[in-house]
Amino acid sequence: MTLSERNIIEHIRKIAGRPSVQGLIRGIGDDCSVFGGPGPWLVSTDMLVDGVHFNRDWHPPRLLGRKSLAVNLSDIAAMGGIPRYILLSVSLPPGLSSEWLFQWLGGVAEILSEYDCALIGGDTVTGSELNISVTVLGEQHPAGSLYRSGAGAGDTVYVSGVLGSSAAGLAILKHMEHNAEQGLKDTWQTLVDAHLDPVPQIQTGQILCASGWVTSMQDISDGLATDLSHICKESAVSALILAEKLPNHPVLDDVCEALNIRKLDCILRGGEDYQLVFTVRKGGEKTVEDLLQGQGKTAYPIGTIEKGRGLFLEKSPGIRQEITFQGYEHLA
Amino acid sequence: MTLSERNIIEHIRKIAGRPSVQGLIRGIGDDCSVFGGPGPWLVSTDMLVDGVHFNRDWHPPRLLGRKSLAVNLSDIAAMGGIPRYILLSVSLPPGLSSEWLFQWLGGVAEILSEYDCALIGGDTVTGSELNISVTVLGEQHPAGSLYRSGAGAGDTVYVSGVLGSSAAGLAILKHMEHNAEQGLKDTWQTLVDAHLDPVPQIQTGQILCASGWVTSMQDISDGLATDLSHICKESAVSALILAEKLPNHPVLDDVCEALNIRKLDCILRGGEDYQLVFTVRKGGEKTVEDLLQGQGKTAYPIGTIEKGRGLFLEKSPGIRQEITFQGYEHLA
Numbered sequence: 001m002t003l004s005e006r007n008i009i010e011h012i013r014k015i016a017g018r019p020s021v022q023g024l025i026r027g028i029g030d031d032c033s034v035f036g037g038p039g040p041w042l043v044s045t046d047m048l049v050d051g052v053h054f055n056r057d058w059h060p061p062r063l064l065g066r067k068s069l070a071v072n073l074s075d076i077a078a079m080g081g082i083p084r085y086i087l088l089s090v091s092l093p094p095g096l097s098s099e100w101l102f103q104w105l106g107g108v109a110e111i112l113s114e115y116d117c118a119l120i121g122g123d124t125v126t127g128s129e130l131n132i133s134v135t136v137l138g139e140q141h142p143a144g145s146l147y148r149s150g151a152g153a154g155d156t157v158y159v160s161g162v163l164g165s166s167a168a169g170l171a172i173l174k175h176m177e178h179n180a181e182q183g184l185k186d187t188w189q190t191l192v193d194a195h196l197d198p199v200p201q202i203q204t205g206q207i208l209c210a211s212g213w214v215t216s217m218q219d220i221s222d223g224l225a226t227d228l229s230h231i232c233k234e235s236a237v238s239a240l241i242l243a244e245k246l247p248n249h250p251v252l253d254d255v256c257e258a259l260n261i262r263k264l265d266c267i268l269r270g271g272e273d274y275q276l277v278f279t280v281r282k283g284g285e286k287t288v289e290d291l292l293q294g295q296g297k298t299a300y301p302i303g304t305i306e307k308g309r310g311l312f313l314e315k316s317p318g319i320r321q322e323i324t325f326q327g328y329e330h331l332a
Numbered sequence: 333m334t335l336s337e338r339n340i341i342e343h344i345r346k347i348a349g350r351p352s353v354q355g356l357i358r359g360i361g362d363d364c365s366v367f368g369g370p371g372p373w374l375v376s377t378d379m380l381v382d383g384v385h386f387n388r389d390w391h392p393p394r395l396l397g398r399k400s401l402a403v404n405l406s407d408i409a410a411m412g413g414i415p416r417y418i419l420l421s422v423s424l425p426p427g428l429s430s431e432w433l434f435q436w437l438g439g440v441a442e443i444l445s446e447y448d449c450a451l452i453g454g455d456t457v458t459g460s461e462l463n464i465s466v467t468v469l470g471e472q473h474p475a476g477s478l479y480r481s482g483a484g485a486g487d488t489v490y491v492s493g494v495l496g497s498s499a500a501g502l503a504i505l506k507h508m509e510h511n512a513e514q515g516l517k518d519t520w521q522t523l524v525d526a527h528l529d530p531v532p533q534i535q536t537g538q539i540l541c542a543s544g545w546v547t548s549m550q551d552i553s554d555g556l557a558t559d560l561s562h563i564c565k566e567s568a569v570s571a572l573i574l575a576e577k578l579p580n581h582p583v584l585d586d587v588c589e590a591l592n593i594r595k596l597d598c599i600l601r602g603g604e605d606y607q608l609v610f611t612v613r614k615g616g617e618k619t620v621e622d623l624l625q626g627q628g629k630t631a632y633p634i635g636t637i638e639k640g641r642g643l644f645l646e647k648s649p650g651i652r653q654e655i656t657f658q659g660y661e662h663l664a
Contacts, residue, residue: 034373085375090379123465148363
C-alpha cells in the first residue's frame with residue numbers, strides 16, 4: 001500500500017468519526033472544523049520529533065500513537081478540564097512503512113475512543129524526519145480551571161502517583177538496546193510501560209478541580225523539580241519537599257541499582273511521568289484524599305508551600321537543598 | 333545569543349501579548365490557554381516543512397513568518413470567519429541562526445497585529461529540519477459558516493482575485509537562483525510577492541458570508557482545479573469554467589513566455605494564491621459584486637455549477653475538457 005496523502009486521510013476520517021461527541025458541528029473535510037458549546041475552552045499543543053522526544057527503535061508504533069495524544073491530554077488534565085477535540089499533523093519521512101503508520105494511527109484511535117474525543121483536523125506532509133504535532137481542545141470544568149498560580153503558604157503539595165517510573169523505563173529501554181540477550185526482567189515491565197504508554201490523569205484532574213480545595217496544579221512532563229518550580233514561580237511562593245515522602249514504584253530501587261542510575265534523579269528530574277502535582281489549601285487535605293480514594297485514586301503529600309521563592313528538598317531533617325529548575329529541558 | 337527554549341519562549345510571550353483580544357481568559361504560560369466567547373468556533377491546522385512547502389534559500393524569514401500564519405488564516409477566510417487565536421510550534425534545526433529566528437518571529441508578530449489575533453500556545457523543539465506547525469482558531473461569522481458543500485446547479489462560480497501569480501512567482505524565484513546575474517525585472521516583483529507574502533482574504537470571506545447569497549466557498553491553496561473539485565465533490569455537482577474568464581495578473585503572460593511555462597497550468601494548477609473560490613445562487617450575482625466593490629474588493633465570475641459530477645474547462649466555445657483533480661498535491 002502506498003502512503004499517499006489520500007490513503008492516510010481516508011483512514012484518518014474513519015477513525016475520526018465519533019458522532020457521540022457533543023457540540024461538533026462540522027468535522028474533518030472542510031477548510032476548518034466547527035464546534036460549539038458553552039465553553040470556556042482549553043487549548044494546548046505539543047510537537048514530538050523522532051530521536052528527540054521518542055525513539056522508533058524501541059517505541060512500538062501503536063504505543064507511540066497513544067502517547068502522542070496522551071501527553072497532550074495530560075495538559076487538559078492539568079487544568080481539571082474535559083478533553084474534546086484533537087488536531088493531529090504529521091510529517092512522514094520517505095522510509096516509513098504504511099504498516100508502521102497504520103499501527104500508529106491505531107494507537108491514536110484507541111485514545112480517541114478511551115477519552116471520547118473527536119479528531120477534527122490535521123495535516124499530513126512529507127519531511128526528512130518523523131514529526132508529530134498535536135493540538136488538543138477541551139472544555140473547562142464547570143468548577144473553573146486550575147492554574148499554576150494560586151498556591152499559598154501553608155498549602156500541602158501533592159503528587160497523584162509514583163514518580164521516576166518513566167525515566168527508569170527509558171533507562172531500561174536504552175540498556176536493553178545494547179544488552180538484548182539479557183532479556184527484560186518481568187518486574188521491570190511496569191516501568192517500561194510507564195515510559196511507552198503514559199496515562200493522562202484526566203479523571204483525577206477533574207476530581208481535584210471539583211473539590212474546591214486545590215489552589216494550583218500542573219502535570220509532570222519535565223520532572224517534578226522543573227514543574228513544581230513553575231508553580232512556585234507563577235504563585236510567587238517557595239516549596240519544601242521531603243525526600244522521604246516522594247513516592248516511587250517498588251521496583252525502582254532494583255532498576256536503579258542494576259543500571260547504576262540515581263534514584264532521586266529519576267524521581268526529581270526524570271520527567272514524562274504525566275502525574276499531576278498540585279497544592280491543597282490548609283484544612284482540605286482529608287477531603288481531597290477521601291474524594292480521590294472514593295474513585296480508586298491516590299494522592300501522595302510530598303511537602304508544603306512556604307513564603308519566599310525557590311524549591312527546596314529536605315533530604316534529612318533540617319538539611320535543605322535548593323533544587324529550583326534542575327529538571328531537564330528538552331531543548332538546551 | 334543562544335537559541336535556548338527559554339529565550340525563544342520569552343520572545344514569543346512578548347509578541348503574544350494582545351490584551352485587546354476579547355474572550356481570552358488565560359494566554360501563554362500555563363498547561364493550557366483558556367478562551368471564552370459565544371462561538372461556535374472554527375479550527376484548522378497546517379504543517380510546513382523546509383524544502384517541501386517553502387525554501388529558506390529564497391524565502392526571507394520575516395515573510396516566511398507572515399506566510400506561516402497567513403496560510404492558516406486563509407482557512408478561516410474560507411469559512412467566512414473571524415480569526416482570533418494562533419498556536420505555533422516549530423522544530424528548529426541546529427544550524428538555524430537566532431537572527432533568522434527572530435526575523436521570522438517578527439513576521440509572525442506582524443500578522444498577529446494586522447489581524448488582531450493572539451498567540452496563545454505553541455512548542456519549540458529541536459529537530460534535523462525546520463518544521464512549522466500552526467493551528468488557528470476563529471469565531472464563526474454571525475451569519476454562519478460557508479462550507480464546500482452547498483453549491484447547486486445554476487450557481488455562478490467566482491474567484492476573489494487573480495490566479496497563477498504565486499506559481500509564477502515561485503517559478504521566477506527558482507529561475508533567479510540559477511540566473512541571479514539577470515536581476516529581477518521590476519514588473520515581476522508583484523508575482524514574487526504573491527508567492528512569498530500571500531494575503532488571506534479575511535474581509536472578503538466575511539462580506540461573502542454576510543451576503544446570504546453564497547452557497548459554498550473554499551480557499552485556493554492547491555490550485556483552482558483541485559480546490560473547485562472539492563466543492564463539486566462535497567456538493568455533488570459539476571462545474572464548468574471558461575478559460576477566457578480566468579483572471580490573471582497582466583504581467584503573467586510576460587513571465588510565462590520568458591520562463592517557458594504554461595500560463596493555464598499556473599492558473600489552474602499552480603496553487604498557493606490563497607484567493608477564495610465560491611458559488612453564488614442565481615439572482616445574487618449583482619448584490620454580491622456590489623457588496624465587494626463597496627469595500628474595494630473584486631470578484632471574477634469564471635463559470636457555472638451544473639448537474640452531474642466533475643470539473644470541466646471550456647477552452648473554446650463548445651469544447652469541454654475534464655480537469656477534475658488535476659491540481660497538484662503536496663504529497664504524491
